[in-house]
Amino acid sequence: MSGHGARVRERWTAGEPAHGVWSTLPDPVVAELLGRAGYDYVCVDLQHGMTGPGTVLPVLQALRHTPATTLVRVPGPDPELMMRALDLGADGVVVPMVDTPEQAAAAVAACTYPPGGVRSWGPVWGDVDGAAPPPAEADAGRLVVVMVETAAGLRNAAAIAAVPGVAAVYVGPNDLALSLGHGRATYTTSPDVHAALDGLVAAAAGAGTVLGLHCATPEMAAYWQARGVRMLTVATDTTLLRAGSADALARAGGDPRAGAPAAPAGGAR
Numbered sequence: 349m350s351g352h353g354a355r356v357r358e359r360w361t362a363g364e365p366a367h368g369v370w371s372t373l374p375d376p377v378v379a380e381l382l383g384r385a386g387y388d389y390v391c392v393d394l395q396h397g398m399t400g401p402g403t404v405l406p407v408l409q410a411l412r413h414t415p416a417t418t419l420v421r422v423p424g425p426d427p428e429l430m431m432r433a434l435d436l437g438a439d440g441v442v443v444p445m446v447d448t449p450e451q452a453a454a455a456v457a458a459c460t461y462p463p464g465g466v467r468s469w470g471p472v473w474g475d476v477d478g479a480a481p482p483p484a485e486a487d488a489g490r491l492v493v494v495m496v497e498t499a500a501g502l503r504n505a506a507a508i509a510a511v512p513g514v515a516a517v518y519v520g521p522n523d524l525a526l527s528l529g530h531g532r533a534t535y536t537t538s539p540d541v542h543a544a545l546d547g548l549v550a551a552a553a554g555a556g557t558v559l560g561l562h563c564a565t566p567e568m569a570a571y572w573q574a575r576g577v578r579m580l581t582v583a584t585d586t587t588l589l590r591a592g593s594a595d596a597l598a599r600a601g602g603d604p605r606a607g608a609p610a611a612p613a614g615g616a617r
Contacts, residue, residue: 353439353489356389356417356579357515360558365573368419370562370584372397376410378585383414391419391581394429395444401432408437412473419491425451427458427466434459435472440491442518447500449507456513459492491515493560493579496548497523505548509555516579517552518560519545534564549576 359366368389369382374397382390392399392407399407404420411418420433421442430441443455457465461483474480481489492513496505497520509517525533525541535542545561552559553576560579563569569580594604 352415353417353491355415356439356491359388360578365578365580366417367569368416368579368581369588370397370581371407372399373585374399374403374407376406379407380410380414382585383411383416383418387416387582389417389419390414391421391442392438393421394433395421395423397421404433405436412437417491419493425455427454430455430458431467431470434467434486434490435470437473439489440493440515442493442495444495444520445498445501445523446494446496446508447498448504449511452494452508452511452514455494456492456511459490460487460513493518495520497521498527499524500527502528502544502548505551506554509552509557509559514557516558516560517548518562518579519548520562521545521564522562535568545572546575 356366366388368391369385369387371379371382371390371392379390379392390411392404392411394400394404408418408420417439418437419440419442420438421444422429422433425443425445430443433441441459446452446455459465459467461467461469464487469483471480480486493516494508494514495518496502496508501508502524505517508514521534521541522532524544525531525538528540528544530538530541533541535545549559558578559576560581561572561577562581563572566582569582573580597604
């Protein structure tokens with residue numbers, strides 16, 4: 349198991365939470381800055397981020413030389429997308445919209461070499477630096493994180509969390525609230541959303557699996573960490589850039605609102 353790939357697992361083995369950051373910008377310099385900032389993991393978002401199949405390689409290459417565990421959220425549950433992310437150097441994948449234990453098992457199989465799975469052999473870096481681990485070591489080291497973010501996934505959460513090989517169940521709270529019929533409500537504005545998240549914490553704990561949560565603010569991460577969540581995304585690169593820029597300008601005596609767009613109806617994204 350590679351050193352930085354093991355960082356998140358080491359946190360969990362020690363009973364500690366892992367804190368991460370979301371990478372949406374297709375810039376290897378930004379990615380390397382995030383990877384060296386102290387986060388336990390950096391997740392490159394190919395589903396909703398600006399990074400895509402044609403721009404992900406230099407981002408992953410930059411992250412290979414940082415201490416952070418590198419995850420890739422693939423656009424969907426296609427096995428080829430998961431295999432490709434791992435071949436390009438990701439330490440694990442985050443698979444969105446997993447509603448059933450069968451879908452979770454299929455994701456694990458796509459990330460596992462035969463005879464235990466269906467992953468095809470072809471790690472890119474094996475020919476570059478000889479760093480490709482043997483199949484059994486690769487299987488033991490990679491992380492398969494499945495996302496529960498629908499009403500169906502919520503109903504099946506305990507069974508999904510119990511699937512062998514699932515390292516963590518990760519919650520997308522925005523999609524979960526939408527699927528439950530609560531629009532853009534959050535745990536702070538809807539008791540039902542709060543109860544759903546609490547239920548997922550309990551389901552994961554009952555299966556002995558880590559629960560992860562995508563957090564809108566560091567305060568949200570601190571709140572849910574205290575309630576048992578052990579994989580917490582605390583920031584996104586674009587938010588850090590926007591908020592940090594506005595803060596610097598305000599501290600210098602400028603008006604950060606001068607160049608800001610009007611807030612969309614219904615509140616900020």
